[in-house]
Amino acid sequence: SQTIHQWPATLVQPVGSPLSLECTVEGTSNPNLYWYRQAAGRGLQLLFYSVGIGQISSEVPQNLSASRPQDRQFILSSKKLLLSDSGFYLCAWSTSYEQYFGPGTRLTVT
Amino acid sequence: AQTVTQSQPEMSVQEAETVTLSCTYDTSESDYYLFWYKQPPSRQMILVIRQEAYKQQNATENRFSVNFQKAAKSFSLKISDSQLGDAAMYFCAYRRNNDMRFGAGTRLTVKP
Numbered sequence: 361s362q363t364i365h366q367w368p369a370t371l372v373q374p375v376g377s378p379l380s381l382e383c384t385v386e387g388t389s390n391p392n393l394y395w396y397r398q399a400a401g402r403g404l405q406l407l408f409y410s411v412g413i414g415q416i417s418s419e420v421p422q423n424l425s426a427s428r429p430q431d432r433q434f435i436l437s438s439k440k441l442l443l444s445d446s447g448f449y450l451c452a453w454s455t456s457y458e459q460y461f462g463p464g465t466r467l468t469v470t
Numbered sequence: 471a472q473t474v475t476q477s478q479p480e481m482s483v484q485e486a487e488t489v490t491l492s493c494t495y496d497t498s499e500s501d502y503y504l505f506w507y508k509q510p511p512s513r514q515m516i517l518v519i520r521q522e523a524y525k526q527q528n529a530t531e532n533r534f535s536v537n538f539q540k541a542a543k544s545f546s547l548k549i550s551d552s553q554l555g556d557a558a559m560y561f562c563a564y565r566r567n568n569d570m571r572f573g574a575g576t577r578l579t580v581k582p
Contacts, residue, residue: 392568394568394570398513401575402574402575403474403572403575404515404561404563404572405572406569406570411568417568448513450515452515454568457503457520457522458505458517458520459505459517459565459570460517461507461514463512463513463514464514466513
């Protein structure tokens, strides 16, 4: 069966520091991968998606970037965090129909 | 752009009763998918039910069923025989290809 991992689970970072969140998927090949952000009490906002290694589509211009160095690895990065980057970050992979989500990373920028 | 609207920020239901959560969406496409996801306090997003737009029959998964009205662009979720474990945020979502849009969510409280 497929499993999706995210780490770290919780992160507190100062403004201006770099960020790297990692997502890996097991049990499937060439998945479509997604990064979402969820602000407190809000729905999910799609940030990036990838249909293959090195292929990244950005949905929202922002302070973040994404990379896919391996088939089942998806990384969310920032060179300098802003206060507004705080939130809950979810990685997901998809079949032709549904998307399945990882456990998420709670990021607090102080 | 496709938008998803959940007009009920909060809903409450008595245990064992039935509750309906509302969702409307806006799209010019005819082929797409609709979903309901549940997010308990753990914040793990759990797929509840899926509906293909080309199917007229409403999807059902055990105690969960939907009322899909394509012309009205409406997609409500009915939870029958509500249980304490159903308490969570519920998100309606629209998907076409890699474009997935979520509503703002409805917080469901289940009273014992």
